[in-house]
Amino acid sequence: MTTKQLLKVENLKQYFPIKGGFLGRTVNHVKAVDDITFTINKGETVSVVGESGCGKSTTGRAILRLDEPTEGTVEFDGQDVLGLSKAEMRKMRSDMQIIFQDPYASLNPRKTVRQTLNEAMEIQNVVPKKERNDKIIELMETVGLQRHQIDRFPHEFSGGQRQRIGIARALSVNPKLIICDEAVSALDVSIQAQVLNLLKRLQREMDLTFLFIAHDLGVVRHISDRIIVMYLGKIVEMGETKSIFENPQHPYTKALLSAIPVPNPKKKSERIFLRGDVPSPIDPPSGCRFHTRCPFATDKCREEIPVLEAKDEIYEGRHTVACHYALDIQSGKHEAKYEMTNVRKVLDEEGMDNESMAKEREDAKN
Numbered sequence: 001m002t003t004k005q006l007l008k009v010e011n012l013k014q015y016f017p018i019k020g021g022f023l024g025r026t027v028n029h030v031k032a033v034d035d036i037t038f039t040i041n042k043g044e045t046v047s048v049v050g051e052s053g054c055g056k057s058t059t060g061r062a063i064l065r066l067d068e069p070t071e072g073t074v075e076f077d078g079q080d081v082l083g084l085s086k087a088e089m090r091k092m093r094s095d096m097q098i099i100f101q102d103p104y105a106s107l108n109p110r111k112t113v114r115q116t117l118n119e120a121m122e123i124q125n126v127v128p129k130k131e132r133n134d135k136i137i138e139l140m141e142t143v144g145l146q147r148h149q150i151d152r153f154p155h156e157f158s159g160g161q162r163q164r165i166g167i168a169r170a171l172s173v174n175p176k177l178i179i180c181d182e183a184v185s186a187l188d189v190s191i192q193a194q195v196l197n198l199l200k201r202l203q204r205e206m207d208l209t210f211l212f213i214a215h216d217l218g219v220v221r222h223i224s225d226r227i228i229v230m231y232l233g234k235i236v237e238m239g240e241t242k243s244i245f246e247n248p249q250h251p252y253t254k255a256l257l258s259a260i261p262v263p264n265p266k267k268k269s270e271r272i273f274l275r276g277d278v279p280s281p282i283d284p285p286s287g288c289r290f291h292t293r294c295p296f297a298t299d300k301c302r303e304e305i306p307v308l309e310a311k312d313e314i315y316e317g318r319h320t321v322a323c324h325y326a327l328d329i330q331s332g333k334h335e336a337k338y339e340m341t342n343v344r345k346v347l348d349e350e351g352m353d354n355e356s357m358a359k360e361r362e363d364a365k366n
């Protein structure tokens, strides 16, 4: 894999206005994405994970300017995406494609596969007219559809096949980056695996870069080079997949990981239950946004926003976390006594069964 940077997202914010009153004035904002920074290298698969509403899809849409970002910069292949004119942006869209969760909703039910793929190529004008039919057949075969299905409508296909049409449509304009927004979430598990394998193969063969958006860490484990964990509009942790799975730092990442079913019945899994619901992105909590649900939260977490900090000496800059607690442990400043009262309080009040957190508390003490 080359290490050339393809996408650079810096200090990206997406605030959606909330209108109110007779005059329809902006009375507040939904802080859907609030100051996030990350990069994706050419040929990489980076996944953004987190609970519903944490801002994953908004991030994808903002990169493509399907919604105009409030603040920040997006650089794609060295070009300032947010500075492009409408015409330049249209051209750029052939380099950056998106595949949505529900292929049925994103395909025109009145258009056959031939018409759908032809339309995509026509809009972007990347394939000469007389070559389009051959290209459509080639694309269908590439994604595992058969050429005799070319004049069929979306309702004549299964969910997995429809997602393959969506992939073929994205590929038809020779993209460099494909954003897969919950692209396999609506499919049965076995079909999910087929589509993920297809995407992996296409990546190898066509030199593609993927930004995967998913709520399920288990699904993206085997396809991702790196993982970005988001909570309430912020990145709380990011790192190489192996590192995130084997050495998660943020209590939220640990909770997400603990929710993945373990196939081995002999292996005891310790589920971390988070208390309460995700707070509103209109009025997010002060300090660390996760503090209202975090068993380790201290006064510092309520007051200071943790910075996504790379601990180079430990992770060689490849794994970063925004959490006072995790950073205190890493730097040896962790005060076990303080954490103990905190965790015990949560356990007492809410009857939580957080064995792994209790164990960690002990480890930190020793």
Ligand SMILES: Nc1ncnc2c1ncn2[C@@H]1O[C@H](COP(=O)(O)OP(=O)(O)OP(=O)(O)O)[C@@H](O)[C@H]1O
Binding pocket: 016, 017, 030, 031, 032, 050, 051, 052, 053, 054, 055, 056, 057, 058, 059, 215, 281
């Ligand atoms: N156009 C919009 N106008 C107002 N609020 C919006 C808009 N789009 C998204 N939001 C809000 O922004 C927040 C983030 O939404 P987003 O769809 O990015 O979350 P998500 O992490 O992708 O969730 P899911 O997994 O359910 O798709 C949510 O609170 C959502 O209600």
